Amino acid sequence: MAFSLTDKDKEGLNRALKGKGLRPTKQRTSVYEVILRKKDHPTADEVLLRVRRELPTISLATVYNCLETLVDCGLVRQVNFDRAPTRFCPNLTPHAHFKCTRTGEIFDLPMDPNTLEHLKTILPKGFLAENFDLSFVGSTNQLQ
Amino acid sequence: MAFSLTDKDKEGLNRALKGKGLRPTKQRTSVYEVILRKKDHPTADEVLLRVRRELPTISLATVYNCLETLVDCGLVRQVNFDRAPTRFCPNLTPHAHFKCTRTGEIFDLPMDPNTLEHLKTILPKGFLAENFDLSFVGSTNQLQ
DNA sequence: TTTATAATTAGAATAATTCTATTTTAATTG
């Protein structure tokens, strides 16, 4: 086997799935593995390629299903940029995204609790946010 | 004619286009009119329907072209929500978006300069943001 | 006016995502 989830992550996945009455299948586990292993922001297509190294027969539809399930379970986040396919992100800590127009690279930008609180102040009374997606586009002038 | 741009808006459009060496065509003017007139967040399809009341023969490709041009000119912003077609927004003041999961309605949430400054603090040294897209998803419990 | 170039157009092509019908698998129960 190429890689596998830590016991902690595996348990987290199983608990989250059970909490929703869903089954821990090898496809779901493998998609989650792939997402956790390389902390970038793959599209569904890229996830398919990576998962196929473990499960050569998995279909794109299943990848979409699994990703949707993981998002519903709160284990993965979706990231949107203008006119571009959805990307998926395993980082559950509060953060924003920055896409460099030069390189296409996407960076996670951590947000401290203070900033997060500040952000929430723009919500009017009666607006309850379940999640947010904050994306910057611009350029970076130094290597990260 | 059903409606038209104010002189100020028309002048702004023409100036912006000229600044980029682009021509003020009736299609571009009409798409801009439609976007300014109803301050919601239409998809390209919805823009097509509205513009066709003025220009019955305009094509979807042209609508996409015009919208892209307006975005490039900084007169219109794109708004992204998970797995949903791009929406277009005429509000150029700093603001975020909130999509209500109950009604599907999208609200503009103004951001004061202070909040905007605070947001920028999450950008590391060397990251220059050209624009940002902040979207909340959640529910509203009162009529706006 | 003519000319050169840009923009529009229709429709085809592509890309992203979802749906459908069938098969397989996991969990449950006798």
Add this chain to the structure above:
DNA sequence: CAATTAAAATAGAATTATTCTAATTATAAA
């Protein structure tokens, strides 16, 4: 530990969103 049942996976078609292409039309400049 079989048989059952319901969920999930699968292939591929369908749909939706967006882009591209090649031909036509319109704009601006000379």
